[in-house]
Amino acid sequence: MKIAVTSTGKTIESVIDPRFGRAPFIVIVDDDCNLIEAIDNSKNVNAFRGAGIQAAKTIADRKVDLLLTGRCGPNAFTTLQAAGIKVGAEQSGTVREAVERVKRNEVPLADKPNAEAHW
Amino acid sequence: MKEVTVISGKGGTGKTSITASFAFLAKNVVLADCDVDAADLHILAQPQVIHEEDFFGGTKAVIDHDKCSNCGTCLENCRYDAISASFVVDHSACEGCALCHYICPESAIRMEETLNGKWFISNTRFGPMVHANLIPGEENSGKLVALVRNQAKLIAEEQNMDIVIVDGAPGVGCPVISSITGVDYVVIVTEPTMSGLHDMKRVAELVKGFNIPSSLIINKWDIHPGMSNEIEKFANSENVALAGKIPYDKTFTESMVRRKTVVEEASSPAADAIVQVWKKLNQSVWQ
Amino acid sequence: MIVAVASGKGGTGKTTVATSLVSVLGDRAQILDCDVEEPNCHILLKPTILTTDTVNLPVPSVDLEKCSLCGKCGEVCQFSAIVPIGKTVIAFPELCHGCGACSMLCPEEAIHEVPRNLGVVETGMAGPVEFVQGRIRIGEAMSPPLIRAVKTHIRGDKLAILDAPPGASCPVITTVKGSDFVIMVTEPTPFGLNDLGIAVEAIKGLGIPMGIVINRSDIGDSSVKDFCDNRDLPLLMEIPHHRKIAEGYAQGKPLIESMPEYSDKFRKLIDDVSMIFGKPSKGSSL
Structure with a gap:
């Protein structure tokens, strides 16, 4: 399974950025929390609208199965659902801590967006 | 916060x-x-400005007149009346949609990032x-x-x-x-x-x-x-x-x-x- | 002649200035309220609305049976309004700018356009004055197409007065474009001066002649007058602060009703504008 985590930095010890579309990095890891890739999301950070949609497309292109983030708006959520990517929202701490919570089955899957559409 | x-x-x-x-x-x-x-x-x-950055808000179409054959495809299809009869893009009307860029048969239109302003961090x-x-x-x-x-x-x-x-x-x-x-x-x-x-x-x-x-x-x-x-x-x-x-x-x-x-x-x-x-x-x- | 008030x-x-102008002009004028976010002319002029038309923006709708998932639409859309993802294509109508690129460039002709409601354009009569206004739907962000729809009602045979939105960005430019003259209304304070400077810069780019009206001219300081002198902008009129004007305005009373002596001043304002524009005005007191 591939897991994408929105992050303030490029490593698995980086702290999670709660924003999906506008997080500076999206870290992609496998089940065992081995780093696969750290995507530089900076061009999205200052996007006007559609930042979440573009971020969703970015991780869908990399065949991610699960996204761990803080907040996920309605447009991003719709896009993620269409791509079959599951969402674990309200995550905090480091990338590693969040992935370990997944392993322990402590991350509920979101069935709806938990943020307003962001401009 | x-x-x-x-x-x-x-x-x-x-x-x-x-x-x-x-x-x-x-x-x-x-x-x-x-x-x-x-x-x-x-x-x-x-404010005392301590950091200043340019703001590039969007893109605008620019027509390369060396390549343009005056065919009129862009002018006919632009919904913002942003292209003049002499094939000059009206900067203030262009929406940056890039339709003209994609449909120009001569590939004579490029999209250029535009400087829309500046932003500052101040004390x-x-x-x-x-x-x-x-x-x-x-x-x-x-x-x-x-x-x-x-x-x-x-x-x-x-x-x-x-x-x-x-x-x-x-x-x-x-x-x-x-x-x-x-x-x-x-x-x-x-x-x-x-x-x-x-x-x-x-x-x-x-x-x-x-x-x-x-x-x-x-x-x-x-x-x-x-x-x-x-x-x-x-x-x-x-x-x-x-x-x-x-x-x-x-x-x-x-x-x-x-x-x-x-x-x-x-x-x-x-x-x-x-x-x-x-x-x-x-x-x-x-x- | 088209005169925008910005x-x-x-x-x-x-x-206040825009409605006073049409009030003294009567049937020789029409007013078009282009401040579609917060149109206020109707409050002072109390028109009878005769027609209401919805203004729409064409946005994409995808026929998935025809779609080959080629991804072209997502590639050409600059606004993330249409996104091919997984085994589907999602449209986000509220992000769409209505350019038509996706439907025009879809190789399978799988995209057709459906309307998104931007707001309404209403027309009617305020006494002898022809009245037109746009009202944006609450929650809708895109005002320029609605402003353009209001402006299609400009008639060549009357003096058209356009009430512009505040500010200096796209809605203002969309409004004043094509006007023969812009009357700038300001107040003599640091805020008034700062924003006047920005608006003058914005309109200068369009090459339209401008003149200044200073409202509440006895509050604040002399900096706006100095600005007019330095920039060679004609100072068309000064309206001192007057309790009667403020109270009348609060109740939705037009200025020339609260202060009838202003009628002649507004007639003169039209004559002065016509003179600068270089044409005898159809609307002047003759």
């Missing part, structure tokens, strides 16, 4: 002067001037401030608003500030929507005139649509107490809390002319009222 |  946006619907109700007064009264505050079309907060805040006597200037006549003010808000929030998070106060734009359109989506609280400043009531109703409806808690300030309430009552009644019926009323007071404008907020100067009816309003608001925001 | 800063008296 809380993000609070001050808006008004109608212009000229005293929104910016009141925002700056709140900034003076609040502790641990980051200011964000999101009225980027006609930014005035800097006049009162007197003020109130605290850090993020502000921006849109180049006059340029578009994408909504995008610039989003950028200013983001930067202000980042500073607030880094420096452990309690509150971000955002000076929003007038109206109910693009820059206003951009300055209130996702904030924790909205303050609406209005005045007791028919236009003030009318515009406040529209902006209150907008805020309601976003499900953001809000409260109302009636500035210059005593220039028409009857209309002021009517506004209060409307606010009641719409579950918008009344944060308070500020009397008409010449000091308000006189302080602005001196580039000060009215609460920084000697006690006056307007200043005293604003202090009370802020106390009440501050409680509601943290509730 | 302001930079909001709340300086732009609507």
Whole structure:
């Protein structure tokens, strides 16, 4: 399974950025929390609208199965659902801590967006 | 940390002067001037710029006349009438949609990033401030608003500030929507005139649509107490809390002319009222 | 002749000036309220509305049976309004700018356009004055197409007065473009001066002649007058602060009703504008 985590930095010890579309990095890891890739999301950070949609497309292109983030708006959520990517929202701490919570089955899957559409 | 946006619907109700007064009264505050079309907060805040960056808001079409065969495909299909009969792109009409770029049979049209303005991080006597200037006549003010808000929030998070106060734009359109989506609280400043009531109703409806808690300030309430009552009644019926009323007071404008907020100067009816309003608001925001 | 009334800063008296102008012109004028976010002319003029038309923006709708998932639409859309993802294509109508690129460039002709409601254009009569206004739907961000729809009602045979939105960005430019003259209404304060400067810069780029009206001319300082002198901008009129005007405005009363002596001043304003524009005005007191 591939897991994408929105992050303030490029490593698995980086702290999670709660924003999906506008997080500076999206870290992609496998089940065992081995780093696969750290995507530089900076061009999205200052996007006007559609930042979440573009971020969703970015991780869908990399065949991610699960996204761990803080907040996920309605447009991003719709896009993620269409791509079959599951969402674990309200995550905090480091990338590693969040992935370990997944392993322990402590991350509920979101069935709806938990943020307003962001401009 | 809380993000609070001050808006008004109608212009000229005293929104910016009141925002700056709140900034003076609040502790641990980051200011964000999101009225980027006609930014005035800097006049009162007197910012010392410590960081400055260009803002590239979007793209515009540029026609390469060496390649152009004058076939007219772009002109026929552009929905914004942005291409002249001599195949020059009207910068102020171009939407940046890139349709012409994709359909030009000669590949003679490229999209160029446009400089729409500048944004700044500054120090003020109130605290850090993020502000921006849109180049006059340029578009994408909504995008610039989003950028200013983001930067202000980042500073607030880094420096452990309690509150971000955002000076929003007038109206109910693009820059206003951009300055209130996702904030924790909205303050609406209005005045007791028919236009003030009318515009406040529209902006209150907008805020309601976003499900953001809000409260109302009636500035210059005593220039028409009857209309002021009517506004209060409307606010009641719409579950918008009344944060308070500020009397008409010449000091308000006189302080602005001196580039000060009215609460920084000697006690006056307007200043005293604003202090009370802020106390009440501050409680509601943290509730 | 088309005269736009603009302001930079909001709340300086732009609507007061625009409505006073049409009031003294009567049936020789039409007013078009282009401040579609917060249209206020109707409050002062109390028109009878005779027609209401919805203004739409064409946005994409995808026929997935025809779609081959080629991804072209997502590639050409600059606004993230249409996104091919997984085994589907999602449209986000509220992000769409209505350019038509996706439907025009779809190789399978799988995209057709459906309307998104932007707001309404209303027309009617305010006494002898022809009245037109746009009203944006609350929650809608895109005002320029609606402003353009309002402006299609400009008639060549009358003096058209356009009430512009405040500010200096796209809605203002969309409004004043094509006008023969812009009257800038401001107040003599640091805020008024700052926003006037920005608006003058924005309109200078369009090459339209401008003149200044200073409202509440006895509050604040002399900086706006100095600005007019330095920039060679004609100072067309000064309206001192007057309690009667403010109270009348609060109740939705037009300025020339509160202060009838202003009728002649507004007639002169039209004559002065016509003179600068270089044409005898159809609307002047003759």
